[in-house]
Amino acid sequence: MTTARDLVLVALGMPADRPVAQGDLSLALAGAEAIDLLESGALSLDGDRMVPGTRVATGDALLEQAEASLIRREPYETVDGWLWRRGSDLAAVYVDGVERAGLVAHPRGQGFRLRFGRTVPADSQARRSAEEREPVLAALLAAVGVGEVPSEARENLIGDAVTTVLAAVRDAVTRLEALRLRRDIENAAFDNVWRG
Secondary structure (H helix, E strand, C coil), rough: CCHHHHHHCCCCCCCCCCCCCCCHHHHHHHHHHHHHHHHHEEEEECEEEEEEECCCCCHHHHHHHHCCCCCCCCCCCCCHHHHHHHHCCHHHHHHHHHHHCCEEEECCCCCCCCEEECCEEEEEEEEHHHHCCCCHHHHHHHHCCCCCCCCHHHHHCCCCHHHHHHHHHHHHHHHHHHHHHHHHHHHHHHHHHHHH
8 A cells, every 4th residue: 555545544534523625635645645756766855856766666556647747857846846736636536546446435324534525444454554554644644734743753754855745745735724714715705795
């Protein structure tokens, strides 16, 4: 399993009172893909620029799509640019993938697990493995506002490149929330104008 698939399974299993927004999760999934590409050697970072490496067969179609979508000419894309471009609707793609793989269930009478679907992870070895993955999953979940990174997990985050990706995910999620708030304020002001 890739970090992104593990992340979507854990996010789907979150309690109903702690939903993960689709946009936030999409950004985190793009970050998870970047981390897996870094670990496989298919990618390195030069500052915050994503420098493609040797193409690597990952055995995962979505991760191979991510690798194929890397910009292979200078100036290379920034991590932030990657998160926004690759992350566009990525959560829906991953949820669809785990549904097709039979890794989620559709319980009756239960509320949303994510704001965009009524799916929860099926009780499977893949789900249990995903829940055990630390510290990167904990850091990605913290970036989308679900919990905090435990101190022991923080100490085990290895490498400046992974830290750079995690920081970019946190920043992107914060910007997305600011955009949502601004949109809500503008919509409220527009409604007030029409009400007189």
